Amino acid sequence: MCFELLGGRLLAPYFGSSVYVWGSIITIFMLALSIGYLVGGKYSLFRPSIFKYGIIFISSAISIIPTILFSEVIMEWVFSLVEDPRYGSLLASTMLFMVPTAIMGMIAPYSIRILTESKDSSGQTAGFLYFVSTLGSAIGTIFTSFYLVLWLEINQILWLTFWIMFSAGVFALILSFRQTNSLVDAS
Amino acid sequence: MRTMFHLCLILIGINSVAAKTLHKERSIYRNIVITQNSQKRCMRFETRRKAVSNQACIDLDDKQRLVFEYTRSILSGLAFNQNPKRILIIGLGGGSLPMAFSSLLPSTEVVSVEIDPAVAKLAKEYFSYQESDLIKTAVVDGRVYVKRALIKQQKFDWVILDAFNGDYIPEHLLTVEFLSEVKQLLNKGGLLTANTFNGSRLYDYESVTYQKVFDEIRIMKSPTKGNRIIFGCNCDTMDQKFVLDESLAKKLFPLGVDLQELLPRINDEIDWDTAVPPLTDQFSPANLLNQ
Numbered sequence: 001m002c003f004e005l006l007g008g009r010l011l012a013p014y015f016g017s018s019v020y021v022w023g024s025i026i027t028i029f030m031l032a033l034s035i036g037y038l039v040g041g042k043y044s045l046f047r048p049s050i051f052k053y054g055i056i057f058i059s060s061a062i063s064i065i066p067t068i069l070f071s072e073v074i075m076e077w078v079f080s081l082v083e084d085p086r087y088g089s090l091l092a093s094t095m096l097f098m099v100p101t102a103i104m105g106m107i108a109p110y111s112i113r114i115l116t117e118s119k120d121s122s123g124q125t126a127g128f129l130y131f132v133s134t135l136g137s138a139i140g141t142i143f144t145s146f147y148l149v150l151w152l153e154i155n156q157i158l159w160l161t162f163w164i165m166f167s168a169g170v171f172a173l174i175l176s177f178r179q180t181n182s183l184v185d186a187s
Numbered sequence: 188m189r190t191m192f193h194l195c196l197i198l199i200g201i202n203s204v205a206a207k208t209l210h211k212e213r214s215i216y217r218n219i220v221i222t223q224n225s226q227k228r229c230m231r232f233e234t235r236r237k238a239v240s241n242q243a244c245i246d247l248d249d250k251q252r253l254v255f256e257y258t259r260s261i262l263s264g265l266a267f268n269q270n271p272k273r274i275l276i277i278g279l280g281g282g283s284l285p286m287a288f289s290s291l292l293p294s295t296e297v298v299s300v301e302i303d304p305a306v307a308k309l310a311k312e313y314f315s316y317q318e319s320d321l322i323k324t325a326v327v328d329g330r331v332y333v334k335r336a337l338i339k340q341q342k343f344d345w346v347i348l349d350a351f352n353g354d355y356i357p358e359h360l361l362t363v364e365f366l367s368e369v370k371q372l373l374n375k376g377g378l379l380t381a382n383t384f385n386g387s388r389l390y391d392y393e394s395v396t397y398q399k400v401f402d403e404i405r406i407m408k409s410p411t412k413g414n415r416i417i418f419g420c421n422c423d424t425m426d427q428k429f430v431l432d433e434s435l436a437k438k439l440f441p442l443g444v445d446l447q448e449l450l451p452r453i454n455d456e457i458d459w460d461t462a463v464p465p466l467t468d469q470f471s472p473a474n475l476l477n478q
Contacts, residue, residue: 009358009468009471012330012358012359012468013330013334013359013362013364013365013468014330014331014334015328015331016302016327016328016329016330016331016359017328017357017358017359018302018328019215019216079334080338083335085327085328085331146475149470149471149472149475150472150475150476152470153467153469153470154468154469154470155469
């Protein structure tokens with residue numbers, strides 16, 4: 001959500017803040033998330049591990065970097081290519097937000113797979129996960145729109161998002177190495 | 188009996204002043220209301236604030252007269268350049284500015300940019316805004332219009348920013364980057380005029396932002412309302428550029444514009460904190476600062 005809010009800010013200088021600009025952003029975020037959920041769910045079938053889970057976090061962090069570094073160049077290019085600001089903002093949103101958001105979408109189903117211990121408790125696990133992720137979205141939204149934009153530049157907030165995702169990924173990797181080591185020790 | 192009579196008089200009095208609603212419309216951006224009393228017809232954006240904020244008004248007895256003090260103040264920009272060939276107005280409202288230009292400068296091209304199609308429609312229906320070969324309207328976001336105009340290498344002699352009201356500021360229209368783009372649209376010696384508001388933390392940030400782009404700016408504050416007109420130009424200095432010309436003053440008088448009173452109010456006094464950072468596309472919490 002933090003990323004989505006900032007998306008609006010990034011696009012405004014080129015495509016304005018008309019209703020359709022927000023329409024484009026929300027469309028692309030929803031589309032990307034739906035793809036991410038599907039892919040993440042499928043991916044969780046193949047030997048799921050904390051290690052792979054960490055890799056998803058790190059990939060999503062890394063995929064934000066082009067958005068931070070090249071957003072101006074990309075929007076400049078789209079602006080000169082597409083005259084209609086509706087399709088311009090749609091194309092720009094696709095190029096800027098599709099990949100990172102889709103990878104972030106993979107996290108949810110993969111988390112369910114990792115956290116689920118039995119078929120009986122799977123509903124509870126999913127419910128808890130929805131709780132955490134939606135609450136996180138709410139906090140991200142209010143914190144970004146009320147305070148962060150007052151304290152930091154947009155790119156600084158995006159870097160902050162990058163570091164949070166990246167650290168979470170690294171944490172998962174460390175956790176998975178610890179696990180394998182303890183397994184090795186045990187044997 | 189006497190008190191009853193007085194009460195009746197008061198009621199009649201209230202009735203003739205109270206505005207009746209002519210038309211209500213829900214646009215994609217806001218609710219727009221057209222109201223009218225015996226003297227004026229106004230366009231209002233419905234807000235939660237109690238105080239009525241009229242976006243545009245016309246005097247029904249004298250349609251040429253500009254009702255708002257700030258629109259009259261903007262016209263003092265004609266003392267800077269009496270004969271602008273192309274004028275760009277961002278924020279149409281009821282169209283009173285383009286209509287004033289059309290009568291004052293019949294051979295000047297005036298492009299008005301308005302984001303809300305409903306506002307453009309109502310300006311024509313209720314406020315005698317008329318398009319022609321020279322009076323044009325573009326229904327598009329101001330920033331998008333300016334960027335496209337730059338690509339097409341268009342130039343203007345005067346750009347008027349009137350897209351802000353006291354309640355809401357389009358943040359992407361109040362950044363160093365946007366104002367630089369506007370400056371690039373100006374011919375050498377071209378003028379920028381912006382209608383802005385006093386009375387919040389934003390004042391310092393806004394002033395610094397204009398200063399950063401235009402170096403020298405001139406200010407005209409309203410003596411009664413919270414408006415502040417900012418002038419900047421694509422030129423080396425603004426000293427001695429506003430000239431009181433008798434024939435111009437005469438031409439403007441029927442519109443309610445008194446140049447003799449207005450021009451002495453233009454000053455270069457810096458009464459803001461120059462240490463705050465300017466607003467940029469990366470840092471533009473204008474609405475948060477405007478509380």
